[in-house]
Amino acid sequence: MKYSDTIIDNHIKNTHPLFRVVRYLVWLFTPKFEVIGKENLPEGAAVLVGNHSQMFGPVAAELYCPGKHYTWCISDMMEKDKVAEYAYKDFWSKKPAAVRPFYKLLAHLIPALSQLIFTNADTIPVYRDRRLMKTFQLSSEKLSEGAKVVIFPEEYEEYNNIVHHFQRGFIHTAKYYYRQSGEAIPFVPVYICPELKKFVIGKAISFDPDNKTDEEADRICNYLQDAISELAYSLPRHRVTPYPNVSKKDYPFNEKM
Numbered sequence: 001m002k003y004s005d006t007i008i009d010n011h012i013k014n015t016h017p018l019f020r021v022v023r024y025l026v027w028l029f030t031p032k033f034e035v036i037g038k039e040n041l042p043e044g045a046a047v048l049v050g051n052h053s054q055m056f057g058p059v060a061a062e063l064y065c066p067g068k069h070y071t072w073c074i075s076d077m078m079e080k081d082k083v084a085e086y087a088y089k090d091f092w093s094k095k096p097a098a099v100r101p102f103y104k105l106l107a108h109l110i111p112a113l114s115q116l117i118f119t120n121a122d123t124i125p126v127y128r129d130r131r132l133m134k135t136f137q138l139s140s141e142k143l144s145e146g147a148k149v150v151i152f153p154e155e156y157e158e159y160n161n162i163v164h165h166f167q168r169g170f171i172h173t174a175k176y177y178y179r180q181s182g183e184a185i186p187f188v189p190v191y192i193c194p195e196l197k198k199f200v201i202g203k204a205i206s207f208d209p210d211n212k213t214d215e216e217a218d219r220i221c222n223y224l225q226d227a228i229s230e231l232a233y234s235l236p237r238h239r240v241t242p243y244p245n246v247s248k249k250d251y252p253f254n255e256k257m
Contacts, residue, residue: 019120022113026059031194033064037201041066042186045143046204047173049224050190051163051232052152053241054091057192060199061150062121069148072135072170073123083111094244124149136176143177143185150190153221154243161252162191162229164243168217174207184209189224191231195238200231 048065050057061071076086084107092103124138139149151173154164174185186204193200205223208216232240232254239251 015120016116019116022117023062023121027063030056030059030063031197033060033192033197033199035064035066035199035201038066040201040203041148041188042204044146045177045183046148046186046188047143047170048148048150048188048190048201049166049170049228050150050152050192051228051240052154052243053192053194054243054245056194056241057152060192061152064199065148065150067148068122068146069150070122070124070139070142071150072126072139072152073118073121075125075127075131077114078118078123078125080111080115083114084108087114091245094246096247136173139173140177140180143173144181149173156244159225160229161257162232162240162254163225166221166225168214168221171207171213171217171220174216174220175209175213178207178209187220187224189227189231191228191235192241193232193235193238194241196235198235200235202227202231 048061048069050061052058053060058071058073061069065071074086074090076082087110088104088107092100092107095103124135124142126135142149151170153166153170155167157165159165174187177183177185184207186206188204189202191198191200191202205220205227207220211219233256235254238254239248240254242251
C-alpha cells in the first residue's frame with residue numbers, strides 16, 4: 001500500500017507542514033488497514049461508531065475511513081495546558097508500575113505537538129464543559145455537508161471481551177441533527193483490528209426520533225456493542241486490542257465467552 005492510497009484531501013494538503021510529516025510517519029510505522037464492508041456504508045451523512053483499540057482506532061479513521069469524515073477528539077488533547085494530565089490518565093495510567101514514571105514524563109513532553117496534531121487533523125473537539133453543545137453543533141454541520149462523523153465512545157467498564165461499555169452521550173448528535181435537518185441519522189458499527197490489519201464496517205441502525213432519548217440511547221448502544229462484537233467474532237482468531245493501554249499479555253482473544 002502506498003501513502004497516496006490513504007485519505008488525502010485538500011484540507012490535508014493545506015495543513016501545517018509538521019502535521020503532514022507526522023501523518024506520514026504514523027502511516028509508515030502503523031498497520032496498513034484493509035477496509036472491509038464498504039457496501040454497508042450509507043451514502044451521505046452517517047455516524048461511524050467503533051472500538052477505540054487504544055490509538056489504533058483514531059489512526060485508522062484518519063488514514064483509512066472512506067469518504068470525507070471527521071473524528072471526535074476530546075478537547076483536552078487540543079489545549080496545551082490540559083494535554084499532560086489527560087494523556088497520562090487516559091493513555092498510560094494502566095501501564096505496569098515500573099514504567100509509569102517514563103510515561104508521566106512523556107505526557108509532559110507532548111502538549112505542543114498534541115495541540116498541533118489534533119487541531120490540524122479532521123477532528124471535532126468534544127467538550128465536557130459549558131461548550132458541550134458546540135460539539136453537537138459542529139457535528140451537525142459536518143453531517144449536513146454529507147460527511148461522516150467517527151466516534152469511539154468506550155469507557156473503562158467491560159461489556160465483553162471485545163468492547164467496553166459505551167458512553168451514551170454521543171446519541172444526542174442524532175437528536176440535534178434531526179432537529180436541524182428532519183433526517184434520522186444512521187449509526188454504523190466498525191471493528192478496528194490492528195493484529196489482522198482490518199477496518200471492518202457492519203450494517204447500520206437508524207435513529208428513531210419518536211423514541212425517548214434514554215431508550216433510544218440504550219437501543220442503539222446495545223446494537224452497536226453487539227454488532228461490533230459479532231464483527232470481531234467473525235474474523236480468524238486474534239488478540240483484541242482493548243481500550244485500556246494494558247500489557248499485551250492481557251489482551252483477550254476474539255472468542256465468544
